[in-house]
Amino acid sequence: MNSWRNQAACGGIVNDTFFGDPTAAKRFCRQCPVRPECLDWALKTGEWHGVWGGLDEDERRDLALRRRGRPRVPDGMSPLLQQLFYDRTTEILGGHLRWNGPLADGRRPQLRHENRNLSVYRIAFRIGHGREPQGSVTSRCGYDRCVAPQHMEDRVIRSAVRPAA
Ligand code: SF4
Numbered sequence: 782m783n784s785w786r787n788q789a790a791c792g793g794i795v796n797d798t799f800f801g802d803p804t805a806a807k808r809f810c811r812q813c814p815v816r817p818e819c820l821d822w823a824l825k826t827g828e829w830h831g832v833w834g835g836l837d838e839d840e841r842r843d844l845a846l847r848r849r850g851r852p853r854v855p856d857g858m859s860p861l862l863q864q865l866f867y868d869r870t871t872e873i874l875g876g877h878l879r880w881n882g883p884l885a886d887g888r889r890p891q892l893r894h895e896n897r898n899l900s901v902y903r904i905a906f907r908i909g910h911g912r913e914p915q916g917s918v919t920s921r922c923g924y925d926r927c928v929a930p931q932h933m934e935d936r937v938i939r940s941a942v943r944p945a946a
């Protein structure tokens with residue numbers, strides 16, 4: 782048993798309040814003296830279910846990404862999808878992010894989520910630019926299978942950087 786649990790407003794026990802209505806659970810946490818310790822514990826142990834340290838699952842996944850220096854989850858994207866994206870990548874020197882997951886047609890990075898096949902380039906673009914891409918998304922760096930969010934370009938960016946002659 783972790784020592785911070787002795788001072789926990791919720792009694793330090795996992796109970797229905799914390800896995801049921803998140804708003805009610807967060808009210809407990811607001812007056813809890815060991816909220817930071819509790820939050821750290823949940824992030825370190827990968828406890829995603831329920832409310833811990835005053836944050837629900839989506840908020841903790843978002844915080845975990847930002848603590849690792851990664852951009853916050855864009856509006857409308859589930860933090861789980863963003864995590865699945867990063868789980869299938871490897872950071873490469875030079876700021877590239879190599880895709881290790883499946884490829885559509887042997888070349889286009891693809892991610893299956895909630896029974897749909899999604900374009901990883903489009904996910905990466907939304908993470909890097911905070912908006913939906915317009916037209917097709919391509920990687921500007923040319924590095925094999927790079928899906929670094931900041932290396933993604935859509936039609937708007939391509940025409941601004943390389944206007945048609
Ligand atoms: S922060 Fe919330 S979940 Fe964590 S110990 Fe305190 S009351 Fe319980």
Ligand SMILES: [Zn+2]
Pocket residue numbers: 876877878920922923924927928929932
């Ligand atoms: Zn790259």
